[in-house]
Amino acid sequence: MSLIQNDFVIEIATVNGSGSQSANNIILRSLFRMGIPVGGKNLFPSNIAGLPTWFTIRANQQGYTARRENVDIFVALNPQTLEEDIPKIKKGGWLLYPEETKLPASAETSDLNKLPIPFKQLVDQATDSIKLKKLLVNMIYVGILGELLQISSEVLEKTVSDQFDGKATAIASNIKTLNIGRTYAKENLQSKGFPYRAVTIDKNVGKILIDGNTAGALGLLFGGCGFVSWYPITPSTSLVEAFASYAEVHRKNTDGTNNVAIVQSEDELAAISMVAGAGWAGARAMTATSGPGLSLMGEAAGLFYYGELPGVLWDVQRVGPSTGMPTRTAQGDLLSAYSLSHGDTKHVVLLPGSAEECFEFGQTSLDLAETLQTLVIVLSDLDLGMNFWMADEFKYPTKPFQRGKVLSADELNKAKDYARYKDVDGDGIPYRTLPGTQHPKASYFLRGSGHSEKALYTENSEAYQKVIDRLSKKYETAKTLVPKPEVIENAKANMGLIAFGSTSLPMKEALDTMESKGLPLNYLRIKALPFTKEVDEFVEKQSTIFVVEQNRDGQMAMLLKTHYPQAAAKIRSVLHYDGLPMTAQNIYSPLLNEKGLSL
Amino acid sequence: MSLIQNDFVIEIATVNGSGSQSANNIILRSLFRMGIPVGGKNLFPSNIAGLPTWFTIRANQQGYTARRENVDIFVALNPQTLEEDIPKIKKGGWLLYPEETKLPASAETSDLNKLPIPFKQLVDQATDSIKLKKLLVNMIYVGILGELLQISSEVLEKTVSDQFDGKATAIASNIKTLNIGRTYAKENLQSKGFPYRAVTIDKNVGKILIDGNTAGALGLLFGGCGFVSWYPITPSTSLVEAFASYAEVHRKNTDGTNNVAIVQSEDELAAISMVAGAGWAGARAMTATSGPGLSLMGEAAGLFYYGELPGVLWDVQRVGPSTGMPTRTAQGDLLSAYSLSHGDTKHVVLLPGSAEECFEFGQTSLDLAETLQTLVIVLSDLDLGMNFWMADEFKYPTKPFQRGKVLSADELNKAKDYARYKDVDGDGIPYRTLPGTQHPKASYFLRGSGHSEKALYTENSEAYQKVIDRLSKKYETAKTLVPKPEVIENAKANMGLIAFGSTSLPMKEALDTMESKGLPLNYLRIKALPFTKEVDEFVEKQSTIFVVEQNRDGQMAMLLKTHYPQAAAKIRSVLHYDGLPMTAQNIYSPLLNEKGLSL
Amino acid sequence: MSEVVAGQNKIGLTKSEYAGSKSTLCTGCGHDSISANLMTAFYQQNIHPHNVMKLSGIGCSSKTPAYWLNQSFGFNSLHGRMAPVATGAKLVRPHMLALGVSGDGDTASIGIGGFMHLLRRNLPMVYIVANNGVYGLTKGQFSATSDQEMQQKSGKKNPFHAIDICSLAVDAGCGFVARTFSGDAKQLIALVSAAFHHKGTAVIDVISPCITFANHDGSTMSYTAVKNKNHHLQELEFILESAESKVDYEEGTTQRVKFNDGTELVLKKLDSRSHDVSNADDAIVLLRNSRAKGEILTGLFYANEDEKTLVEVLNLPAKSIGDMNEADLRPSAQTLSNILENFR
């Protein structure tokens, strides 16, 4: 038996509300602390308790931490899903299950190593409380996996105590249970030939393990967001809740007052409208939502665009259409976000592809919203927002906030014939004033109806057109200000691959695989709309462009074809839209297949 | 002096709420009744009374009835706008104005024939009532123009009495006033050399003169629309109000009950939601709105798409973004309508380009909504919806309603393993049942959340994907069912022009002009999304394609590039987006210019 | 009426024919009790599932229509849009019974506009608010019906006034307004049964504890809180005919609400504050006072069978619009010609 070090996928099947989340976290984080690159994905149902949930952990020394199709080690605590779970396990993989579970026929015929575990008996040793048993049973498998993988007790126990953050009884009972599992494994499973091992290495120096929603919340916190209005919706809720809990502490003044206003609104129409009012009044303001909420914000989005109001709308995408699958991931809101609202409206869209970028764009989005005086839509997704991503420790921002062209009373004194909607600098970006500015020229009347450069009501064709043509120019200016794409050129390649957002996670693995199979590709990851000149250049250079995205209709490909008509004919779509986080195989399989290359 | 017969543009400038509308109508309709092709455009402000309004009438024997830039005969009843109005008048054109009006300097220097008219004095002869004077003064210019143009008294008076539909006193006083104007002109203006003449011809046999909103309302009436919910918004209001007033009479049973339910809702979210409920329950149901309302309907639009609910959303477009210019025309909602709602949603969109098509699509939209079990968005616009268009008399529909695949209890008895969302016929269109069907298999649970073919809740990737892939297939089927484009090939041409909607009105004039100037073009007018195979073929054949549309961003061009990547590079945009109805010159000028051809 | 067979109701259906799919709510959720009681009411009232439209918005509460009457027609719509969806459906099929289950977030937050305008229009339907004072499905945020000072699990207190579904409904002119508790089978079933027979909109605010996010100390809507604070205004009995009443109530202690089809709801006054339920002013003041005291007052607050319903206002015919076809909906060729005459 040859050992397999630091390269395995564990999946735990259970039901939600059963408390396995913290157990899974402990395994994940312990591996992370051993310096092994890891990723964790929680596949949960859209209800509160009692339905199937799966948690997968991938540990991989090369840093391939995306989801992977075949599970090496499967912990089957949910007999209901066992039948559908068995096929997920790799040939020769390992199945841990409660000994009383009757395995389906498929388990018998599959090439599997089966480890029946006396969970009940073991947890009985840990506690007499029925309520606690339900929770602690999860620590049994933590202990067993810890022993099988040879995660040191020290690391595991430290992680447990961090997880239960000072709560001594909880820590003690969890460690006790964990060790019951551990001991059981030591005594009973050593001879089974379990090949996977976690070995301490040093790949995670300077790294953190975090979800994108928390990262985004931190970005907004350090980026100076002063106003948040939101209406709860999965999977964006945790972003605002994280922001609120940090702000609760870190925006609190010594007299107990708060340097932030957070309002849970009555619906999404109100949430985005509040942001409009707050942005107008001078706050760096934002709202967060998901698909249905995005649609409800359509009318107001047009007001931001046309009235030139700063604001950030953070959309954590889930599977549509309509209510869709609220707890599954997708990138299906791209087209809606880009042209959200009737009439000629188009938005600046940021596309974070990592936890670092969630943190960074939390700040950039506010800077751009104020600089460009417009709505900035950040499109994250459930995979990026709610799963566990490795990231470089976030860098403390040193640059001041970019607040754009705001005229104070003093500056107004100097300004000759100031007009709110006039292009003074040739970049399409006008100057604005804030309510309360003590100057007769400061006041103007913001409206979503036809207005002239002087912000006066108009139905005059030229006056109207002047303003909307300037808005087009401003959108051109945005191209020079939005985040530039990530580009990885491959000297051997003449074809290119374009992706964005959470598709970045499996990309390195996919590109490496394709290169090794004879399909080297140049790679560009778009981080924003409008497309910057780096995108122009990349598109021009490739002989064929594969656009990989997580939606059915190839929405990014549509936008690319539209913006690069000369290149439209060479654009091809690679689509994945089943609601599950993207794997490397989702990318390389169709491409290698099509090129007649085999794995 | 040579006479110009049946080829002139009259413009009347006044303020809204002054009652000139009926006077203008009388001139327009009298010319129409003389068999001369005419078009009438009302340019009105977004308030109720007191702001500038212009009405233009174009009479043209060749049938060029679109707006034209240069006015031949200008009636200036609004001194406030005179300064800006003067330049609109053609060199050598005619200006009628109240004698007491002080003309601006520009009027003195321009090459104009000025006819000061003693309006006050003349109307004083008509009535002593101050209130009536305000209204009747408009009939003075009707009389004068009638005389100048030599519209027979008989025609004019008959039109007046039809206009005031049996109200004897109103008819008498209007005719009296009209004749005061007429007499004045006969006595004072005959020597002025006014060259324009209206001469009876026979071009309008079998024609009517109607606005698209009324035409649409009639289409819906005869198309079997049984449920309407709406929230007032310009310029869609008159469609529903017309439908309601016809339904009031023609859907009334002898016992006073109504074969229609019309609900003025509290907002657009409610309006479209009511349509969803009504469509589900088996009615042919619709709502009408304009830009802001379209945006508010975004969330529900996704429910129609994914839940497969029939319904019609009639959007009479106005100028955006945001509130924009509510009384100006545009085609800026195309992209929003196409992909209305988050996630992978795409809609069937109908694009009527004439009053006939408003009538026809009033029926077709209901047929398609039920056949395809989806939302059908009809995109009209203010120009088509509210201005006066010539049309062939509408043909009474002879075909039965197309109600799609609805299973009765009897049919369910025969159906084996019926499933609501299953593709039985290979066209992507499933079978549905209506609430109340007395059969155990009839019931299903409609939801916008993830569902299987059996309409059961699902978060399963394959089950989910099966349904949304079928929706794509259904959209393919739609291509074979939606109205086919109008195509006019020109043997001399290798380039093509694509347009849609109200841009059709000036198109003949534009094409004729271009051909005469050495730029013959093939022409295709799109009537629907998705594009049909006729569009495929046309696009393929042209060496260059000019896409003419009334929006800033070239939205139709974007969709064409997206759908025809091979042709993307040859697609060029011709855009007009100042809020005014399209003219032939708006089309041919940029094209001739670019080709170095001169007028 | 056909003979009644044991284990079947008067229309020959067994109770299991009123069942739905398995609930996916948390064990112990108040909403599951509502489902169970609704099933009983439908069964007892001999309503055939085929004649029922069940509607909902989005939320744990709005999932429940999937858990009863599988043989009826369900529409799980959008968050906050149950009211207008029901309006469209009911107007097209007025003969069917429409029952909606919404949540407090679904009704009083995002859906308050639709709710209030439904009441103004008096759409014939039974409108149930499964009210737990929180957004269950998004994990326990306060809703607009959360009592002021109610605590979240985290200890965070709600700073805002609660919207009282019942006083709001009475002031909006709703002709059947009641409150009950999810677990109070007797009261709930009596109210729902009566609501089936009310001609217009019937609103029933059902306090329905969220066991996961609002069942702790500090929650004013926990099972314990409801137990302690629930005051029954009346004892309720729904009867199909005047003669049927099993109980002989003392003169003056009862009020009978008569529905147009001859059925009645008999109210036996239990509380000294028990008012004349035809008096809306008294109902509102009673509700306001009881709210101020922090109690949960249950019973029927207001009843009025005189207001026109939307179906009546629109004067819809006996034949459902949903069943109409060319003959009903397409005017004649002559009509078209006549109309077109005006455009010449």
Add this chain to the structure above:
Amino acid sequence: MSEVVAGQNKIGLTKSEYAGSKSTLCTGCGHDSISANLMTAFYQQNIHPHNVMKLSGIGCSSKTPAYWLNQSFGFNSLHGRMAPVATGAKLVRPHMLALGVSGDGDTASIGIGGFMHLLRRNLPMVYIVANNGVYGLTKGQFSATSDQEMQQKSGKKNPFHAIDICSLAVDAGCGFVARTFSGDAKQLIALVSAAFHHKGTAVIDVISPCITFANHDGSTMSYTAVKNKNHHLQELEFILESAESKVDYEEGTTQRVKFNDGTELVLKKLDSRSHDVSNADDAIVLLRNSRAKGEILTGLFYANEDEKTLVEVLNLPAKSIGDMNEADLRPSAQTLSNILENFR
């Protein structure tokens, strides 16, 4: 306080400095009177336009903020969204006075959700509903405040109940609820002046006839109807200090509403029904009865200075969020490191 110069108010501004652009409404529109009276109130109350945020939705009424106080900061937002827009703006600049003008359609139809939740949150602002019972800007359709049986110009009758802005506001916990008539300068100015000093949301329902679409016989909101049906509940006088009152009222016939800044609104009871305006129950019942009688009752209905405002609930600091920058909004580098420790 600086000396007052003739033709100027105490802050040295002339009345013309409170002017706005020329109105584009119909001649005789009630809304124009509201504008004129608002200007006077701002002038008289010595409020500097620079310190005012004026907000609106969409409608004829919502256009009016363009017609007064050109030197203030205006936000003509979206149809039905004035309330949330005001919420965002006011929280960011709590020191500025926020006054909104909305219509009955804007508030009671499409905007009812935002309105009710604004009231729940008690956002400090003056909320004026310019109420004409119709959608003026879209040509006279009934709105949610149209009285039942009110007729359109065409003779069509409104079949639905009116939403009563005032009883709704009282029940929702609003602490300043009044009604007046656009043309009643004295009452309107007194109410608006007092509203400027109220700590939370002040709702003033201003009956404002639409001369074009609702001024005919059969309209219950025409000038004639208002003239005939307007009953003043009280005579109102707003005073800056207790001592200032010019009138000496008889004991028992007056009530004084005191605001936290020492100003007062003196109410002299004119109607026998005149109640204690601190009693919400009485206010609601009074409003309901008066509505049933078809009269237009004007005056102050409810006042309560005790409820926390949203600014207080959020515990916002003296410095406006709108004036904050890095120093106030960006925690330290150390804080970031500490936080990141939890993600290792």
